[in-house]
Amino acid sequence: MTATNLYRIRPAEKSDARAMNSIESEAFPDLERPTKFRRELQRNDVVYLVATRPWTKEERDAARRGERSNNRQPATADLVGRAQHSLEGLMFQALGLIGKNLPAEHVGGFQGIWFALDTAHLTVIASRPDERRKGIGELLLMAAVELAMHRTSRTVTLEVRASNEAARALYRKYAFQDVGVRKRYYSGGEDAIIMTTPPIWSKDYIAHFSLLTRKFEARWGESHRVLI
Numbered sequence: 001m002t003a004t005n006l007y008r009i010r011p012a013e014k015s016d017a018r019a020m021n022s023i024e025s026e027a028f029p030d031l032e033r034p035t036k037f038r039r040e041l042q043r044n045d046v047v048y049l050v051a052t053r054p055w056t057k058e059e060r061d062a063a064r065r066g067e068r069s070n071n072r073q074p075a076t077a078d079l080v081g082r083a084q085h086s087l088e089g090l091m092f093q094a095l096g097l098i099g100k101n102l103p104a105e106h107v108g109g110f111q112g113i114w115f116a117l118d119t120a121h122l123t124v125i126a127s128r129p130d131e132r133r134k135g136i137g138e139l140l141l142m143a144a145v146e147l148a149m150h151r152t153s154r155t156v157t158l159e160v161r162a163s164n165e166a167a168r169a170l171y172r173k174y175a176f177q178d179v180g181v182r183k184r185y186y187s188g189g190e191d192a193i194i195m196t197t198p199p200i201w202s203k204d205y206i207a208h209f210s211l212l213t214r215k216f217e218a219r220w221g222e223s224h225r226v227l228i
């Protein structure tokens with residue numbers, strides 16, 4: 001029997017916005033302004049998907065004890081910090097309210113896909129630094145391609161920092177090719193490489209994609225991907 005992947009994909013909800021901001025700030029430390037995800041989530045032309053898993057017992061216990069676990073929710077953490085040494089804190093702990101402030105699931109990564117004409121643009125993709133190399137980035141990218149197929153996009157395209165070897169390797173794995181350069185596109189003057197898939201409905205691409213998804217599931221377990 002094939003194992004089940006711990007992470008699943010689903011469309012982002014408003015309640016994920018804070019986790020998305022914490023992932024964004026860790027993944028893109030140079031970002032000038034955090035993205036207003038609550039507003040972004042209302043757009044019709046952009047889809048945000050999150051990779052989530054259940055909280056572990058250790059994480060729940062840590063949140064209850066008031067430790068900063070990797071939910072990294074400032075409001076909860078502040079509340080926990082302040083409450084710890086107060087009578088109020090004891091009351092919260094007795095009532096289990098601190099634990100209840102945890103969101104329903106842990107968000108390990110997210111991505112945004114902007115649909116314009118016949119092209120799906122991957123606008124952002126990121127996994128938490130302490131959860132990298134566990135298949136989250138690949139699971140998200142697979143879901144992006146599947147969603148693009150579902151929307152009958154012709155290709156998937158993106159821009160990536162020339163020095164971002166991890167991301168470029170991930171994209172190359174999914175047959176994205178370098179098709180152009182935007183000179184000094186990023187802060188610090190770094191070039192952006194434009195990478196695009198071949199037509200995703202071509203026989204060759206479908207064969208390549210199916211092989212990759214089969215390999216992925218053999219390695220990380222069967223994954224549940226809800227795209228719409």
Ligand SMILES: CC(C)(COP(=O)(O)OP(=O)(O)OC[C@H]1O[C@@H](n2cnc3c(N)ncnc32)[C@H](O)[C@@H]1OP(=O)(O)O)[C@@H](O)C(=O)NCCC(=O)NCCS
Nearest residue numbers: 027125126127132133134135136137138160166167169170
């Ligand atoms: C790029 C990123 C999303 C990859 O996420 P991840 O969860 O670590 O990715 P996965 O574990 O699913 O790895 C999938 C593939 O990506 C490539 N990859 C990921 N990390 C890599 C690394 N450090 N070095 C080389 N290749 C890497 C490999 O091809 C890997 O496949 P493999 O396991 O068969 O070798 C993650 O590094 C990240 O969030 N970076 C910061 C944000 C960012 O730069 N986003 C891209 C903006 S364009």
